[in-house]
Amino acid sequence: xxxxxxxxxxxxxxxxxxxxxxxxxxxxxxxxxxxxxxxxxxxxxxxxxxxxxxxxxxxxxxxxxxxxxxxxxxxxxxxxxxxxxxxxxxxxxxxxxxxxxxxxxxxxxxxxxxxxxxxxxxxxxxxxxxxxxxxxxxxxxxxxxxxxxxxxxxxxxxxxxxxxxxxxxxxxxxxxxxxxxxxxxxxxxxxxxxxxxxxxxxxxxxxxxxxxxxxxxxxxxxxxxxxxxxxxxxxxxxxxxxxxxxxxxxxxxxxxxxxxxxxxxxxxxxxxxxxxxxxxxxxxxxxxxxxxxxxxxxxxxxxxxxxxxxxxxxxxxxxxxxxxxxxxxxxxxxxxxxxxxxxxxxxxxxxxxxxxxxxxxx
Ligand code: NAD
Numbered sequence: 001x002x003x004x005x006x007x008x009x010x011x012x013x014x015x016x017x018x019x020x021x022x023x024x025x026x027x028x029x030x031x032x033x034x035x036x037x038x039x040x041x042x043x044x045x046x047x048x049x050x051x052x053x054x055x056x057x058x059x060x061x062x063x064x065x066x067x068x069x070x071x072x073x074x075x076x077x078x079x080x081x082x083x084x085x086x087x088x089x090x091x092x093x094x095x096x097x098x099x100x101x102x103x104x105x106x107x108x109x110x111x112x113x114x115x116x117x118x119x120x121x122x123x124x125x126x127x128x129x130x131x132x133x134x135x136x137x138x139x140x141x142x143x144x145x146x147x148x149x150x151x152x153x154x155x156x157x158x159x160x161x162x163x164x165x166x167x168x169x170x171x172x173x174x175x176x177x178x179x180x181x182x183x184x185x186x187x188x189x190x191x192x193x194x195x196x197x198x199x200x201x202x203x204x205x206x207x208x209x210x211x212x213x214x215x216x217x218x219x220x221x222x223x224x225x226x227x228x229x230x231x232x233x234x235x236x237x238x239x240x241x242x243x244x245x246x247x248x249x250x251x252x253x254x255x256x257x258x259x260x261x262x263x264x265x266x267x268x269x270x271x272x273x274x275x276x277x278x279x280x281x282x283x284x285x286x287x288x289x290x291x292x293x294x295x296x297x298x299x300x301x302x303x304x305x306x307x308x309x310x311x312x313x314x315x316x317x318x319x320x321x322x323x324x325x326x327x328x329x330x331x332x333x334x335x336x337x338x339x340x341x342x343x344x345x346x347x348x349x350x351x352x353x354x355x356x357x358x359x360x361x362x
Pocket of ligand 1 (some may be wrong): 075
């Protein structure tokens, strides 16, 4: 909903810990870059809980609903988790796109990370999230005949807890279609056009097996896309050994959560990994990392993940040229290597890194 002058509105919500630091620094960068944006920072999280009696006040929700782009920092405690609950779960943002890309100069632990450029696509609404848990006794009462694959009934475990994993046809088909559309877009940019599906279908035959089967069925409807499947343990090994062979890796929710941190680290570090969460008529953008209480308040957090998330947001908002300029500037700062943050082996503060990106924008 850009205005007549083409200025687009962004709502920035820092969340908690370093989330606030990296979002503030990124917003200053976007403003200093002169991009056509009006950036709003409405109350949310703990401060809003105190001032408005709610971590996501109605006015903040209204602004998010009307914005062209939403940039989130990170959650930690309950008040900032409530912000994610609103942005992700309540808006049905089912597709979490997590690009894994090596920038020359980034601190990858791999001997040769050149050419790593893939996406972990995490199914965001089902699987073991959002938690559905209870006491084993309840499960034994509700499903007295349920047995595991060695024949034990739930009542035979004694006291304990359970968590429910949900895999619906609707949820699986829509994420599979999203994966295919994403792979086609990437193919237009020279990538191979391949979906790698990750499950544990050898053990969770009915649930993960269903996910695998439905995904393969959808991918086969798209001419020109390749399909492969790996068990999650094998996939984790491949992310380290053959990351260049990946294109769009479609993971069930928890597997995607875990594997994307592993992949991010292989490509250069968690501080570099951006993401976007998409629903059918909704999107918001956030780094993959959390609130990092161990380094919060020290101005040393790497803002790259948030800057690259902002670049994804700009592209989504129709500002593709600005998005490309921003990503290219980040790449230049890594290539140059002189003003990197501590996690990347440098000494730059969050602000100094952003200044370097601003200068690299030209
Ligand atoms: P984390 O991602 O916050 O931090 C993991 C490690 O990576 C820490 O050592 C941290 O210092 C480092 N790190 C993370 N981001 C960095 C950056 N930008 N620059 C430099 N170093 C960085 O994960 P955690 O410590 O397991 O969790 C802390 C809190 O964050 C928890 O409450 C967790 O639930 C939450 N969390 C939130 C999200 C989210 O908001 N999407 C994601 C993951 C974790």
